[in-house]
Amino acid sequence: MKKDLHPEYHPVVFADMTTGKRYTTRSTATSDRQETIDGVEHHVISMGVTADSHPFFTGQKQFVDTEGRIDKFEKRFGAVRRAKKPGRGQKKEAEEKKAES
Numbered sequence: 001m002k003k004d005l006h007p008e009y010h011p012v013v014f015a016d017m018t019t020g021k022r023y024t025t026r027s028t029a030t031s032d033r034q035e036t037i038d039g040v041e042h043h044v045i046s047m048g049v050t051a052d053s054h055p056f057f058t059g060q061k062q063f064v065d066t067e068g069r070i071d072k073f074e075k076r077f078g079a080v081r082r083a084k085k086p087g088r089g090q091k092k093e094a095e096e097k098k099a100e101s
Contacts, residue, residue: 021052
């Protein structure tokens, strides 16, 4: 086998930022922050979501989008799009208004 082929394997602490729970394991990931636990130097990696805070594992209900994606898009951008670009019937009306002025 080739030498220095595999990355180094370090003791690591993954810390959940929302709940404060800490998971001690080993990983190839490193960080600048280090902490000594039981006489062993561990890299500390902060995580936004872990099994302790993820809604799937905690049983917390999530907001379910009942409105369709297209309807939602039309609500947001449909009125803006229609105002900028007149339709077929609206072009004639716009031209007639210009001619009257």
